Amino acid sequence: MSVFIAWLREWLADTELVMLLSSLLVIFLLLMLLIPVLAPLLFAIAVAYVLDGVVELLRRCRIPRMLAIAMTVGSALLLLLFALLTVMPLLTAQIGRLVSHAPQYVQSLRDMLQQVQTNHAEWINPDYLQQVIAALAAKMQEWGGALLKFSIASIPGMITLLVYAVLVPVLVFFLLKDKHQIIAWAQQFLPRERTLLQRVWAELDTQIGNYIRGKFWEAFVVGLAMWLSYWLMGHDYALLLGVLTGLSVWVPFVGMAVVTVPVVLLSYFQWGWGETMAYGVLAYLVVQTIDANLIVPWLFSEIVNLHPIAIIVAILMFGSLWGIVGVIIAIPMAALVKSVVSIVLERRLAGAEKG
Template sequence: MNRLAAWLGVALLAVLVFWWLAPVLAPFVVAAVMAYVLNPLVHKLVRVTGGRLPHLLAVVLVECVALFALLGLVLLLVPIFMREIPMLQQQIPVLLDKLDATLQPLMAQMGVSVSLDLTELKTQLMDYLSDNREDWWDPLMSSLKMGGNAALALAGFVVLVPVALFYLLKDWAGLMDAVTHLVPPAWRPVFDRFMADCDTVLGEYLRGQLLVMLCLAVYYAVGLRLFGLELAIPIGIFTGLAVFVPYLGFGLGLVLALLAGLLQLASSQALLMVAVVFGLGQLIESFVLTPRLVGERIGLHPLAVILALMAFGQLLGFVGVLIALPASAVLLVALRRLRQQYLSSALYQKSGTDSTEEGADQA
């Protein structure tokens, strides 16, 4: 009993430390998730080459391929911005005039007779979007001063993730051995079986999540294209692949599609396109794809998937959303084992025996 209380205390302390350091641990958590995914590829690359390829070189190759793939995902945004910035220069005055013409009648109906002067706003926006600005350095530095902490955090994230990923991939086997040696020898068989079950469940989760991303990339690209959006393919692919980060990828894709739609289509058609494609896409993802392709693979009920995302997001913010389903999968394995132990325990067996004997006595 004392040993169990000690282990529960250690687990509680670890959870509290993790919750307290969640913002700092974000790049390391991302690197750990990537290392878990990429480590089998490193070993497979070494095995395919018959051991002629050094492990360190295999780590570098796999990490470079992974980082270039992520860079390619980011570069999907380049044609979007290259196309939309010149269109913004042309359409902003028209959009602001339409906004003025729409707001004035609404304000008049509410008894407010105010004429909106958007000339200065149009001038400033066009000035910022101009390719010939000569004084761009001052506002840039001012923006960096205002958002310095966010910029430093982003820069630290971009630098720390590749560095942490390299060391985790290089020393993965040693780290796993170090963790295993901390487990008491008497518990080692149970621990090994538990970790094997967790590895199986997490593998199913990653494969299911990949299927969700591919399905959504095709859906958003086709859906936006059916509405006639010229940038449907890059925006759709980016949105589908970026849903690996819940909410953030969906929100960014929605904003890009809305902006592109307002610049190319009529405002009513753009709003209808976003409402239909992204509204239906969110329903399909939340209630069909993720529960079926991810939840069923790891044994989580659809309601449990939604609850896990909300609960971990509330507790740990962005990091919690990122690890919600993998952590829930591990907890599910633990709960299954606890249930098996309870069903085979003397407490459960004795209670069942007592109930049977009591029924026989009454008969």
């Protein structure tokens, strides 16, 4: 017991470290409690990080800041309106087509598996195969029902979506316009001993900004490349697969593994076994290879390197806490934990050297 008390006194003697950990704990608890309410603000902050890079680029061209902000936000709203009027109807039509053809695709999958069992009867247990077919059919029907249910249930949410469509652009504009004033105002609620907290914030601000901007452009480029590839090949669900592939980059490792299943299945339903399907899957693999070896190193050169195990653990932990929002912000939160742990170890080593 005396050893624990001595250790506790040693830690409490480091006032700056105590203030840092206490402040982070309070912020974390507030997010846990208020994240449903603050969802529009958090989304606006993410968009502001993306657009802030464009604003800074325009400022380097000697354009006044207010004019640069107005041009950036206005252009973003026009692009959003264009997407809502052109992309969303096409995407909705493809989802509807997928749902309506789901029974046909289930039967096609069943026939394919039965053909595999016939050709390799000595390797495959027919009873087990029937169970697999039944499970796949039930799962595909469940997914189709979920899509229909989502489309129907989302009708009341259109009012909320319209409110967000008004609130988020306004929040983004003022976040860009009054960024420094907002930060100065928030600092009033922090403890006076905040040297370490400011150091963590400086590192995290850079990392989050680079991460969100990088992920946005990575998702856009990868999704666009996937859509163009499959559109040129005449795939009926080219836009849907492009959107799914673009969204998958927000979830490292897991996203690619999950989206590969619909890519392969829809390619099989579209073309069947043959050269065209092979070319389609090859195009998908080429896009993923270019993303992993060219786009990611270029966009994320300034992001703190994290081990794949640390990334997966962060996805599991923060995903269980905050759902899809936690999955998306898992890497920035892991970078925050890494920064804090580095400071703790640094202070501990400095204290050991003094002792």
